[in-house]
Amino acid sequence: MQTSQQSTKERILSAAEVLFARHGFDGASLRQLTAAAGVNLAAVNYHFGSKDRLVEEVFRRRLDELNSRRLKALARIAGHPETTLEDVLAAFIKPALELSHDGSGTLFMRVLARAFAEHDDTLRRFLSENYGHVMRQFTAEFARLLPHLSKEELYWRIDLVTGALTHAMSGFGMIQRKSDVTETMHREQTAAHLIRFSAAGLSHP
Incomplete structure (x- = not known):
């Protein structure tokens, strides 16, 4: 049963x-x-x-596991003197790209992109209340590594990095996987480019 x-x-x-x-x-x-x-x-x-609860459960099914992976990766490096900005970005970006290339993961990323695009206040509140602590932990580590940035400037830059990641995960971008490139290779290439791009944007004076 x-x-x-x-x-x-x-x-x-x-x-x-x-x-x-x-x-x-x-x-x-x-x-x-x-x-x-x-x-x-x-x-x-x-x-x-209710339909609202159904929407929430669609997100929980994917985001609980994703953010668990992210926090485990962050816990291994947070606060260490040798930790680099690229290390923190990898902990944030790589688990998300793994999800987006895992079967129906790309489909979910399009659902996630809609959540941001449709300005649904109820859904945004749900995401903030249930997953906001993940972003706060990453933000604290970014702030430690980027002491020259004001709080407001750091938030702006993290928001743009998150947008770039969501775009890359959704499969809407111009860069599509070539026929002679495996899914794993394409994911690794995407991660490398995105981490390098994000590190440059975050650390800019």
């Missing part, structure tokens, strides 16, 4: 991810969702209770 329930829940989440990426949060209807997932409305209500 538990396996069946889990399967139904995952099916709803996967269908929701596709529809949110394609139509946005307001544009994707529950009728479309139930048809795509092969369930009835009662199943959606049973597992999630």
Whole structure:
């Protein structure tokens, strides 16, 4: 019974991810969702209770693991005298790129991009309340390594780095993987370019 329930829940989440990426949060209807997932409305209500809660669970499914990886990577280097700006950026960027190239990860990145583009205050509050502590820990380490920057200037630069990462993760960019380049090689190239670019922008006088 538990396996069946889990399967139904995952099916709803996967269908929701596709529809949110394609139509946005307001544009994707529950009728479309139930048809795509092969369930009835009662199943959606049973597992999630409301559309807002469903949206939140779509994010939790991906972001809990992503930010756990990020924080573990950061914990290994935070506060050490030999830690470089590139080390911290790698802890922030590489787990995200691994997610974006993992099966439906690219699809989720488009959902994440929509969250920023659609200015949904409820969703933004959810993301801030549940994952804001991750960004605060990274910001503290960036601040330690970049003492010449004011708090406001640092926030501006981190926001731009995050935007560049979201763009790279979504697959919307001009640089597409060549046929003779593996997914792993392409991800490593993307990480190297993005870390180098971000380090230059963050450390600029």
